[in-house]
Amino acid sequence: MLNRWYKSFYIKIFLSFLVTCILFFVGLALFWNAYFTDLFYKDKKELLSSRFAEVSKLLPNVQEGTISTRELRFGVRIIARSINGSVWLVDGQGVVLNGSSEREGSVIPKAMDPLFIEGLKGYSGFIAGQYRFDPRARDGLLTYYAPAQMNGQPIVIFLNVPAVEVSEALAAVRWNIVVPLLFSLLTVGIILYILSRKLAGPLQQMNRAALEVAGGDFTARVPITSEDEVGELAKSFNFMVDQLVQWEDARQEFLANVSHELRSPLTSLRGLIIAMNDKVIPEERYGHYLKICDYEVQRLQRLVNDLLDLARIQNGMDVFRTRPLLLQEKIGETLELLRTAMNDKRIALQERMPDEDDEPVIAELDPDRFAQILQNLLYNAIQFTPAGGTITVELRSEGERAVIVIRDTGIGMAEEELHRIWDRFYKVEHSRASLSEGTGLGLTIVKHLVNGMKGTIAVTSELGAGTEFTLTFPLSESWDY
Template identity: 80%
Template sequence: MLKRWLKSFYIKIFLSFLVTCILFFVGLALFWNAYFTDLFYMDKKELLAARSAEVAKLLPSVQEGTISTRELRFGIRIIARSINGSVWLVDAKGNVLNGSSERDGTVIPKTMDALFIEGLKGNTGFVAAPYKLDENAMEGFLTHYAPAQLNGQPVVIFLHVPAVEVSEALAAVRWNIVVPLLFSLLTVGIILYILSRKLAGPLQQINRAALELAAGDFSARVPVGSNDEVGQLAKSFNFMVTQLNEWEDTRQEFLANVSHELRSPLTSLRGLIIAMNDKVIPADKYGHYLKICGFEVQRLQRLVNDLLDLARIQNGMDVIRLRPLVLNEAIAETLELLSTITRERSLILEARVPDPALQLLTAELDPDRFAQVLQNLLYNAIQFTPGGGTITVELRAQSENAVILVRDTGIGMHEHELHRIWDRFYKVEHARTPCSEGTGLGLTIVKHLVSGMKGSISVTSQPGAGTEFMLAFPLIPVGR
């Protein structure tokens, strides 16, 4: 449980910021403590250093015989009174040779041993510590030690001044520093905890929603409570769920449509085969029903081929090989292939293509895929145009594009149908005509192929007035 709690994102954020704040506050406290300690002791340190120098000046006079030991003691006592403290001269064995206190001829306290050793090494320094020089003295002294020479022997000069008042003042200052810092740290800790929870809360909600989504629940959503990066992440997650839900609905619809499209011809084939096998159908009618079976097999073959074609295009497996294509000639060839079927259906097929000798329009296209696009559009026009109608294919240059219009005088489409004609398996004829020759995949394939060849396609239509598809492809500049 503890490990899981420590792995929590908001706990990591909270602890990281809290440790940073603690280190900052500790550093700040140490800085102010050092600053005020140095400030309060500064005057006394300067005074002790000056008086230590005066004592050091007296020692050569003793060696020269200018002053006696008694006069030295008297001078040291005067210096001690000037600092309201005490002065010791300590030999190399730790004995007080001369001083301003009653410790003459005694060994220095053990608490002074470390300072004494530093002095013998030739070091100078200050120490403020709560120690006692004797049983009757008060605790808390500022001590200065410095090396010197007396009669050719090393000695250490000690100057002690009471620092009780300074220590008490420093203690008060430290409390005034530490207490506000502790309250500040507590306040900052609470604020950091709240902020880290607020920051990590939406992430936890997104995690829970993602797990629900993985389990198949597409109703999972994350509440958006802000417009910052976390709020944008929540919005993006909700948008992703919506898209996944739509894709899942599309997938289910696709499977249902495929099942339906496959089931219809298979059911017809199975029924006819069983009927002929059981002799329900007379032998002289076999030829007629075998033609029906052949038609259903072709229907299945078209459906499978369209599905494979669409899958290759959507998965990027279909390689579109672009090369310069003369549209005048490509359109003329396609219209020549479809002229027979239009005559059989009593349709007028018009071509409004510029004369190649006057205007040659060339674009970077895949010849086979372009022929497939144009044939799909023309087959749709043929299917939905009654006998006697007209199908027109027009080619013209417009700005930097080659524009191809495929126009018919057929039954047309309503506005709501125009939005769905690019959907897989959608058939307009389901609602208004019994004809059902197509698979409902043709226009879906057309849209993908046109986009793959860097073109665009649009459609306009009115019920009873026909339909017009407009293709646009970038032209290759003349002389390229």
Template identity: 80%
Template sequence: MLKRWYRSFYIKLFLSFLATCILFFLGLALFWNNYFTDLFYKDKKELLSSRFGEVSKLMPSVQEGTISTRELRFGIRLIARGINGQVWLIDAKGNVLNGSSEREGTVIPKEMDPLFIDGLKGQSGFVAGQYKFDDRPREGLLTYYAPAQMNGEPIVIFLNVPVLEVSEALAAVRWNIIVPLIFSLIAVAIILFILSRKLAGPLQQMNRAALELAGGDFTTRVPVTSEDEVGELAKSFNFMVDQLVQWEDARQEFLANVSHELRSPLTTLRGFIVAMNDKVIPQDKYEHYLKICDQEVQRLQRLVNDLLDLARIQNGVDVFRTQPIRLNEAVSQVLALMRPPMQEKQLILKELLPPPGETVKAELDEDRFVQIMQNLLYNAMQFTPPGGTVTVELRREGEEAVIRIKDTGIGMEQEELYRIWDRFYKVEPSRATATGGTGLGLTIVKHLVSGMKGTIAVTSRYGEGTEFRLKFPLSEETE
């Protein structure tokens, strides 16, 4: 349980921010402590440094005999009174040679041994601390130590000044720094905890929703509680669920359509076969009904081929073998193939191509382009009554080749235009059997056009006809 709690995202987020704030507050506390310590001890340090210079000036006079030991003692005591402290002259054995009368001839306190050793090594410095001398309570002192020489022998000079009032003032300042920082840290910790929960809450909800979605519950949604990045993520998640619902509905509809399209010809085939086996159909009628069975088999074959074709295109298995092709020639060849069936249906085919000297070239897969044109022309032919006109126009517009296929057929309502690209959608359900269409032609066309970097658009008016407009980028290859 503890491990799971620690692995929680919002706990990690909270602890990371909290650790950062603690380090920041510690750094801030150390900075202000050092700042005020230097500020409060600054005057004392300057005083001890100047008095050390006065004591140092007496050492050569003693060695030269200019002043006596008694005069040295008197001078040092005057300096000690001037700083309201103590001045010790300590030999190499740690004995106080001359200074305040109460310490003269004694050994320095053990607490000061590290300072004394540093002084013998030629080092100097300031140290603030509490020391216990004899049976008296501990004293707060600021000590300055530095090396010197007297009568040719190394000594260490100690200047001690009481800093009890400075220590008390510094302690008060420290409390004034620490207490607000502690309360600020607690307040920041509470705010960080709330923010972490607020940030991680939607993510946890999305995690639960994703698990429910994986279990098949498409009704789950994540509440959007903000307009920031987390809110945008929640909106994107909900949009993804909506898309999945649409895809699932489309999948169910697709399966239902496939089942229906397969069931009809299979039912017809089985009925005729059973009828012929049971001798319900006279033998002299076999040829007629076998032709019907052949038509149904061809219908099944077209449906299966269209489904396989669409699956290859959508899955990217079908690789387009593009090359620069002359659209003038490609369109002319397609129209030559379509002209006989259109004449048989008594349709007028108008051909509007660029003049012979103007060549329009595009980077296309020629076989797929022919498939697109045939699908669109068959579609126009099926929904245009006898005596109607189908117009095919090719022209150059800027950097694009434009192909327009317009018929004078039955047309479509505006709401139908949004569904013609759907799989198995048929504008005229009552005429589906008559036309023999699978309802996949325009779906395949749209995917083929997109796969070759083209665009397709459609406009239509009910009772007046339909127009498809194809656009492909012109080839960069020149003659």
């Protein structure tokens, strides 16, 4: 139970914000403590620094013999009285030298050993300590330590000054800092807990709704209770579920279409094979019906190939091998392959290409996939254009894009059909009882190929007047001649 509580999202949010606030308040408290400590000790630090300079001036005189040890002791004690504290001259063994204070000849307190070591290393500094040299003395002491030389030997000078009033003032200031911060932290903690609960509530609802959707219940929705980012997330979740419903419907329709498309040729094949096996069809007619079988097998092969092609493109498995492509040249090659089919149906072809003197139209495309797009669109134009009609292929550049227009004078499409031509297995001839050898996947593949090469495709059509497809692709700046 405790582990589950700890893993709760809103508890994680609450604890994260709370720890952040605690760290902030601790940092703030440390800053103000350091600030006021430095402020309150400032005068005493300046006093100790100046007195250290006076003591340092006396030491060379002892070595030169200008003053005696007694005079040194007298001078040091005068300086100690001026700061109402004590001055120690400590040798390399930690013993207070004669001539510094009433602790002459004794070892410094253990609490000051770290400062003594730092001084011997050549460092100096201040420290406010709570230690006492006299059991009857009150807490609070400011110490300044610094290295020096006496009679050619390294020593450490300690200047100790009582700082009881400063310690008491700092204690009062610290209480005035800590208490408000604690109350502020308590208030912020309560606010954060409420906010984290409010933030995590919709997420918990989304979690339950997601589990219901995963279980197959597509009626689950998340209530939208705000217009902020959480509300937007709830809207996005509901939109996602709506899309899943549409995709599920499309999947069911796709399976039904695939089953239908596969069942028809398989039924025909099975019927013909049984008829020939049972001798219902005369042997002299076998050749004719075997051709029908071959046609149905080709239909199945085209359907399977188109399905695999579409699956690769939609799943991102199809890799476009793009390079700068001269569109005039590639379009010309594709038209040459289809010219015979147009001539057989007595369809006129009009090519509108840029003049030789104009700038060549070059785009970054996959040559094979681009040819596949053109062939699909042109085969459709040939199929739905009656004898005597015209197919126009136009290439031009507009701004930074190449534009290819394929226009026919065929039977055209109604407005409601234009919205469905990109759907899988949709065939325009279903509504007009015309025959087609297509699988209903050609235009779906075309749209995915165009989008995959950063292009766009649009279609306009008028029933009885023809259809026009417009392709656009970004122009390429490079070209190897």
